[in-house]
Amino acid sequence: MLALRTAVIVVGTVTLLAPVCASPDSLRFIACPVYRDIDQGPKSGCWLATDPASGIRYDIGSGRSKPQWGREVLVEGVASQDTDSCGGVVLQPVRVAVLQGHCNKHMLPAEGFAGRAFKLPAEVMQQMWVPRQAPTAPFEAQEFVIFFGFNSSFPSYQYSEIILEKAALYALASDPSRIEITGYAATQPYEVSGRTLAEHDELARARAEKVALAFERLGIPESVIDVRWESGAEAMLGGDDGLAEPSKRRVVISIRKFPVGHRR
């Protein structure tokens, strides 16, 4: 169990990252994904989805989360000029979230498309025995932000763990008096493909508690962890891919040396 849990229902919390209100030029739609089976090695293959508003088929497979066939997806992204190697306009950046709605499972053959080989992210988790470099002093206040998928508190593989480990190493090295872990959820409704979407309040808490559990397992004393959650999150400039709406679904880890006895 974590020591401190504070529900803060406040919109517009000041953070070290600046909030923004306007979404960049991005597409958002709900669709049934189609898998195009192109063998370019492990984790290759293409994911396509058609925007029902325009009838344009997009390549939605370049994000860190891929669709589940037979389930609707929420697609958020920006049309890029990248070469079409799958049979659709490439969305880059792109976020894909699996929804509960059912679809037909549909798979296409290569049909002459080249597809693309899987590329490891630039930074991946090192194996256990590889020595980690501990951060060195001076230790300034620092924030780490982890973004989540729509309606999800699942820390995405080959993304979240990198940030969590960095944050934990910083916390262990800097011996902070306080670590605030604040979960946010995008609870303000918005329209996508004729449907109203909004995240549930409880998701902010679930995200924060998952990150707090991760910190606990990584050896951070629970006595310095303060778990908070806020609904009605604002978009945040400087998200990892620049997409505004997805940046509302986040956890911010604030590692600071507050004066003894301080409570915000």
Place this chain on the structure above:
Amino acid sequence: MVCLVVFAPAGNTQEALYEGERWWAPGQGEQFPDRMSFENNTGIVTTINSAGAVDTAGHPFFEPLGSNGRACVTCHQPADGMSLSLTTIRERWRETAGADPLFAAIDGANCPNLPQGVASSHSLLLDRGLFRIFRPWPPVDHDGNAVSPEFDIDVIRDPTGCNTNPDYGLASDDPTISVFRRPRPATNLKYITATGFPFEPKNGLPLPNDPLTGLPVSGNIMADARVRTLREQAIDAMKSHLQVEGEPDENDIKRIIAFESQLYTAQSFDKRGGSLTDQGARGGPELLAKSRAGVLNSASRSPMWDEFESWIDLQDKPDHLSDEQFEFRRSVGRGVRFFRERTFLISDQAGITSMNFGNPVRNDCNFCHNMYRFGNDVAPGQVDLGTVNHPFSDPQPHLPLFKLTCKDGFEPHPHLGRTVLTHDPGFALTTGKCADIGKLTIQSMRGLASRPPYFSSGFAQTIRESVEYYDRRFYMQMTEQEKQDLANLMSVL
């Protein structure tokens, strides 16, 4: 039966077999040597004891500790790669008319209430090599606290009668669910307990920690991951399988862990291919003992099954080999390449396709069987291969069938929906989560030839049958040659 056979195939190193009794009885008190080799259907399996010979007299791994006369060694036999083969089980039945402690009513019978000493009461053990595993319902967590499950269980079919029995079933005073599983090998534990990465990709969290040491645990012990450490496993086994009353002795626990942790087992010789250390190959258990555990395979630095790298693309048959031996080695080499390179579509396999890889995801055998030298999962390896969950499971009419219904307010199983038919809820009996129904921990691939049948429910009687299952489960459309190559590789590990 005393084994005095020595294999001496043409042009190959002799492999001396253990000269003592093949069956290692509890309390027999002989020395457990530093190297023991036994014949099996396709060759020889060898177990080495890296700390040297052990005097088993009074040793808790070898002595009956509980009320039923069993010891750990009863179900972890050196001749069977420290597991237990169906052949051995049937032989013990014949030799003892069912009186061996192996057939103890508690879990060696289909249900303890059945008349003992009658083959039909032990049919799952005698026909499939399955022991009864009885788990509390609702589940309890690792600290003994009740878990509120996300699903309800209905018994659809109960051929053993145990799940509906008023004394042993789900409606008993001590509600229990009985599933039936193969025993896992008590060897190569360095690999089973190895932690490759600090995080678990299947849930995105850091590995949980051993409450006693504070160190991360692998999550790869036992089919349903109901224990975190070898200590917890030893206690669980003593209390259940050995029927030890009260709290097990701490010194016994330490000695059991120390002993089993020094064992390494692998196939060391093949009847068709000869020595597994010839022509540059490095089969056998010695390399396992020397190597680092927990390494994720990598094509450039740690390619899977590079023990047999030199058998890939063999061109010229040396004089000391027969045509059959040479062709077998070429087949193993092709099997290695297949294992590493042949991609196929993995679909609806919770634990793999339920994370952000997508569903389906194209990958190869060493995507899941990814630990270098060993073939289990570097991460906690709970996945739903489909061996017990319908619709992917074979019918298996001899097993109980349960209907699990996910309760309102909880997410359904990611691929199978709100209602799941299963022969074994698996990991969900530990976590209580719908997403974990039918997930079972990926097994060791070493010493396979010594311990048929395969998969947790023992439905594949041979290695070839296990290959056939993968072929139809994932629509791999393997050629006959590919099936044989893969089976040959698996038989020499």
